[in-house]
Amino acid sequence: MATTALDQQRAHAKAHAEPTGLWSWITTVDHKRIGILYGATAFTFFLLGGIEALLIRIQLGAPNNTFLAPDTYNELFTMHGTTMIFLAIMPLSAMFFNYLIPLQIGARDVAFPRLNAFSYWVFLLGGLFLNVSWLFGAAPNQGWFGYANLTSRQYSPGLNVDFWMLGLQILGVASLAAAVNFFTTVLNLRAPGMKLMRMPIFTWMSFITQVLLLLAFPVITVALILLMFDRFFGTSFFVPSGGGDPLLWQHFFWIFGHPEVYILILPAFGIVSEILPVFARKPLFGYAAMVFSGIFIAFLGFGVWAHHMFATGMGPIADTYFSLVTMLIASPTGVKIFNWLGTIWGGSIQYKTPVYFALGFVAMFIIGGLSGVMHASPPADMQQTDTYFIVAHFHYVMFGGSIFGLTAGAYYWWPKMFGRVLDERLGRWHFWLMLIGFNLTFFPMHILGLNGMPRRVYTYPEGLGFEQLNLLETVGAFILAFSFAIFLINIWKTSRGPRNAPADPWNAATLEWAIPSPPQPWNFAEIPSVHARDPLWEAKRERGGPLPEPQRVSGEGIHMPNPSYWPLVSALGLTAMMAGLMLIHHLGPWGIIAGGAVLLFGIFNWAFEPAG
Amino acid sequence: MDAHTSPAAAEEHAHPSVGVYVRIGILLFVLTALEVGLYEITYGEHAGAAGAAIQPFFIPLLLLLSAGKFALVAMFYMHLKQDHRLLSGVFVFPLIIATVLIFGLILLEAYHFAFARAGG
Amino acid sequence: MTDHAHALELGTSTGIDSRKLAIWTFIGSECLFFASLISNYLVHKETWLTGPGPFPHEAWTSPSGQVFEPIIEIPLVTLGTALLLFSSLFVVLALANAQRGNRRGLLTWLGATLLCGVFFVGMQVYEFTHFVHKGLTLKTNLFGGSFFVLTGFHGTHVTIGVIWLLTLWILAWRGRLTADKSLNLEIAALYWHFVDVVWVVIFPVVYLIK
Numbered sequence: 032m033a034t035t036a037l038d039q040q041r042a043h044a045k046a047h048a049e050p051t052g053l054w055s056w057i058t059t060v061d062h063k064r065i066g067i068l069y070g071a072t073a074f075t076f077f078l079l080g081g082i083e084a085l086l087i088r089i090q091l092g093a094p095n096n097t098f099l100a101p102d103t104y105n106e107l108f109t110m111h112g113t114t115m116i117f118l119a120i121m122p123l124s125a126m127f128f129n130y131l132i133p134l135q136i137g138a139r140d141v142a143f144p145r146l147n148a149f150s151y152w153v154f155l156l157g158g159l160f161l162n163v164s165w166l167f168g169a170a171p172n173q174g175w176f177g178y179a180n181l182t183s184r185q186y187s188p189g190l191n192v193d194f195w196m197l198g199l200q201i202l203g204v205a206s207l208a209a210a211v212n213f214f215t216t217v218l219n220l221r222a223p224g225m226k227l228m229r230m231p232i233f234t235w236m237s238f239i240t241q242v243l244l245l246l247a248f249p250v251i252t253v254a255l256i257l258l259m260f261d262r263f264f265g266t267s268f269f270v271p272s273g274g275g276d277p278l279l280w281q282h283f284f285w286i287f288g289h290p291e292v293y294i295l296i297l298p299a300f301g302i303v304s305e306i307l308p309v310f311a312r313k314p315l316f317g318y319a320a321m322v323f324s325g326i327f328i329a330f331l332g333f334g335v336w337a338h339h340m341f342a343t344g345m346g347p348i349a350d351t352y353f354s355l356v357t358m359l360i361a362s363p364t365g366v367k368i369f370n371w372l373g374t375i376w377g378g379s380i381q382y383k384t385p386v387y388f389a390l391g392f393v394a395m396f397i398i399g400g401l402s403g404v405m406h407a408s409p410p411a412d413m414q415q416t417d418t419y420f421i422v423a424h425f426h427y428v429m430f431g432g433s434i435f436g437l438t439a440g441a442y443y444w445w446p447k448m449f450g451r452v453l454d455e456r457l458g459r460w461h462f463w464l465m466l467i468g469f470n471l472t473f474f475p476m477h478i479l480g481l482n483g484m485p486r487r488v489y490t491y492p493e494g495l496g497f498e499q500l501n502l503l504e505t506v507g508a509f510i511l512a513f514s515f516a517i518f519l520i521n522i523w524k525t526s527r528g529p530r531n532a533p534a535d536p537w538n539a540a541t542l543e544w545a546i547p548s549p550p551q552p553w554n555f556a557e558i559p560s561v562h563a564r565d566p567l568w569e570a571k572r573e574r575g576g577p578l579p580e581p582q583r584v585s586g587e588g589i590h591m592p593n594p595s596y597w598p599l600v601s602a603l604g605l606t607a608m609m610a611g612l613m614l615i616h617h618l619g620p621w622g623i624i625a626g627g628a629v630l631l632f633g634i635f636n637w638a639f640e641p642a643g
Numbered sequence: 644m645d646a647h648t649s650p651a652a653a654e655e656h657a658h659p660s661v662g663v664y665v666r667i668g669i670l671l672f673v674l675t676a677l678e679v680g681l682y683e684i685t686y687g688e689h690a691g692a693a694g695a696a697i698q699p700f701f702i703p704l705l706l707l708l709s710a711g712k713f714a715l716v717a718m719f720y721m722h723l724k725q726d727h728r729l730l731s732g733v734f735v736f737p738l739i740i741a742t743v744l745i746f747g748l749i750l751l752e753a754y755h756f757a758f759a760r761a762g763g
Numbered sequence: 764m765t766d767h768a769h770a771l772e773l774g775t776s777t778g779i780d781s782r783k784l785a786i787w788t789f790i791g792s793e794c795l796f797f798a799s800l801i802s803n804y805l806v807h808k809e810t811w812l813t814g815p816g817p818f819p820h821e822a823w824t825s826p827s828g829q830v831f832e833p834i835i836e837i838p839l840v841t842l843g844t845a846l847l848l849f850s851s852l853f854v855v856l857a858l859a860n861a862q863r864g865n866r867r868g869l870l871t872w873l874g875a876t877l878l879c880g881v882f883f884v885g886m887q888v889y890e891f892t893h894f895v896h897k898g899l900t901l902k903t904n905l906f907g908g909s910f911f912v913l914t915g916f917h918g919t920h921v922t923i924g925v926i927w928l929l930t931l932w933i934l935a936w937r938g939r940l941t942a943d944k945s946l947n948l949e950i951a952a953l954y955w956h957f958v959d960v961v962w963v964v965i966f967p968v969v970y971l972i973k
Contacts, residue, residue, distance in 0.1 A: 214788050215788060218729070219775035219784060246791075246795050249795035249796035253799035257803060260912055265901060265902035274807070346754050348754075681971075716956055716959060717960060720855050720956050721960075729784075736791065738794055
């Protein structure tokens with residue numbers, strides 16, 4: 032029987048089909064698979080953090096409640112914050128960085144595929160390290176910000192702070208490695224013609240985020256090292272009796288912490304800036320202003336940290352300086368908001384789920400930003416700080432902002448990643464329930480805060496007027512949780528349908544929509560040549576109509592990096608070193624040495640294996 | 644920055660000669676000797692009137708000498724002078740933030756300690 | 764642009780090799796790491812004068828009458844500083860030889876770099892044990908804590924550099940560090956220079972400024 036060219040192509044495609052099975056996921060260096068790993072892991076942690084929140088809300092639903100012991104309550108709010116920031120929002124953003132950046136710039140992968148895999152495994156192990164503390168009955172309980180000298184050995188003798196301290200160090204390594212990777216990727220792997228000012232706005236915001244990561248994480252690394260020396264080796268950096276200063280911790284922490292909040296929000300800014308133009312069927316209003324305002328926010332973000340410390344008595348000069356710069360930083364943010372409004376103004380809006388969440392983002396973020404500007408005034412902040420008014424603010428920007436934005440991105444890019452469009456009707460149910468539940472939960476906190484309800488209290492007495500709003504918030508929290516149940520049902524239902532999403536279901540503008548859904552391992556059959564911003568819209572204009580559905584190719588002649596397990600081995604070595612540090616009083620240096628040996632073994636093999 | 648140049652083409656910038664490298668090495672050694680000399684004159688065992696006169700300028704002078712060494716190593720040994728400007732940017736921008744951090748912390752903590760000692 | 768261009772053979776958008784850009788990015792990040800450690804040292808400088816000693820530049824007498832002499836020894840540290848500076852020169856010469864494919868020159872100068880690095884670490888170890896014998900440990904006072912953490916982490920970075928350069932030296936000895944692979948040495952050298960440059964800041968700040 033004669034084999035035709037088509038038979039040969041099919042046979043080749045089958046032989047080179049994307050590998051399946053657990054081992055292929057463990058050794059993957061494909062940015063798209065790594066992105067999905069990040070997403071699945073992060074979403075699981077998000078649900079865990081959500082359960083922690085629900086437990087908190089049950090406890091606070093009634094005055095003098097005894098649902099949770101005070102110590103457990105402390106663990107829950109600490110882990111809720113730590114989980115949501117480091118194990119949910121950041122890695123959900125990383126899912127999008129991983130999946131989209133190479134696609135949006137027209138590349139086949141990131142600059143360092145194995146380093147990319149390493150970052151994911153370190154993140155997973157760091158998240159597990161943090162949460163294994165629950166099994167020891169010693170979950171972190173010192174607040175996500177770990178103020179000294181509560182964190183000293185004297186006041187926190189147990190393992191709780193150790194788990195937090197070392198867990199965060201592990202996670203920091205993942206973030207730093209990824210930041211080096213994406214920074215290099217964006218600068219170096221752009222397709223021909225993809226000038227910086229032609230890059231998709233999501234790539235720009237992500238790029239700025241990497242710069243923030245690179246500059247902010249070393250500071251918290253040092254702070255955690257100093258804390259570790261205080262706790263393990265008897266130094267007194269933050270211990271007053273030894274001449275140290277607890278406030279120094281706050282400075283170090285917030286020098287990291289403030290850029291961190293921009294790390295949390297910039298990707299969502301980028302996502303929403305991609306979605307609104309597509310669904311308004313108009314280019315982004317003021318692209319250059321969006322880029323430069325992002326850069327300005329990032330740069331200024333290093334100069335405002337002590338607005339988290341207005342109540343610590345820094346003196347009038349420091350207070351004034353930090354207040355002014357904090358108010359100043361509202362300006363570039365305002366520019367963005369007006370540009371989003373300018374984008375949809377006069378547009379012909381298609382109301383699909385992604386744009387609901389994107390519009391929800393804009394509205395909720397405005398509210399969060401307004402309360403933020405209110406805290407920028409030190410006298411006003413003296414009333415607001417450490418009350419529920421602050422809790423309201425940061426949930427409006429982090430949930431109303433980041434989570435709404437990330438959810439918008441999930442619905443928007445789901446077809447590209449999984450080849451299926453999420454159900455539209457369930458998507459709207461998700462949106463409305465999320466919006467209602469979110470506002471019911473967090474809006475009353477503004478009122479409670481100004482009426483004097485403090486933060487981080489495990490209960491409150493009757494008769495202060497806190498009962499009704501707290502109960503309302505608890506109800507709201509459950510509605511919010513239910514909205515995510517609908518999201519899960521949507522995912523499950525969609526997964527049972529046919530995998531037939533077109534390459535470009537939304538009539539979008541950027542390169543990722545030019546390739547099949549989901550993409551083949553090498554992304555592009557041919558590396559594209561870019562002549563304008565919004566290259567797909569430009570191509571459609573030139574063609575006078577929609578582009579043909581891209582064909583899948585055999586991938587012959589396209590060389591992709593080999594899979595590898597050395598990133599995982601190295602990640603295990605690093606985690607073992609941290610575990611060894613934790614057990615230093617039982618194992619002496621041997622745990623650290625053993626972990627270090629595994630790490631070195633992993634790195635050497637990684638360095639000397641053929642990369643492909 | 645949008646041109647696709649091959650890695651080989653990018654390395655076509657002038658390499659300093661061995662002689663230049665050695666001369667810079669000697670200069671670095673001399674600058675170090677000056678730093679130590681400055682310390683000895685100002686605070687050393689045999690410090691005299693000259694030392695007292697220099698004292699107010701000691702720190703700025705010292706930092707100037709080290710800045711010189713820093714720049715020499717960065718520009719010539721690390722090749723920043725000949726390399727793509729982006730690499731200089733990637734190095735200098737964090738240095739700016741680092742300087743802000745150091746000075747900010749010193750100022751804030753100095754105030755705190757002064758305040759704490761005075762009344763707190 | 765060729766259709767099926769090899770992903771790794773495409774030139775980069777900036778013309779800079781990705782690994783070189785990456786090491787510079789990492790170095791930029793490390794500037795903040797050391798800036799934080801240096802800030803910590805400087806911030807605590809004001810508070811340790813109340814004792815207990817020993818102190819770097821001043822003598823101190825304990826309430827019980829025990830006298831602690833100033834603990835810093837300038838000659839030893841100056842030697843270390845010179846070693847590190849010369850090691851930067853040597854690694855640059857090693858790289859020049861590597862780029863020209865001169866294996867013998869490469870081995871000589873890279874070996875010299877390694878010797879300097881090892882001696883520097885040795886000097887630090889000696890200094891640390893000397894300080895401990897004089898009564899200064901991590902816990903004694905904030906000078907001890909800040910000093911050992913700052914110089915200890917710097918020393919750790921030097922040690923990692925030594926391991927890295929030693930690996931390359933062994934590769935060169937086996938004839939595998941050819942001219943076309945010289946970028947590997949260039950990247951290690953950039954890390955090494957950075958570690959040197961950090962010491963250029965630490966030396967005056969810790970040892971010469973009172």
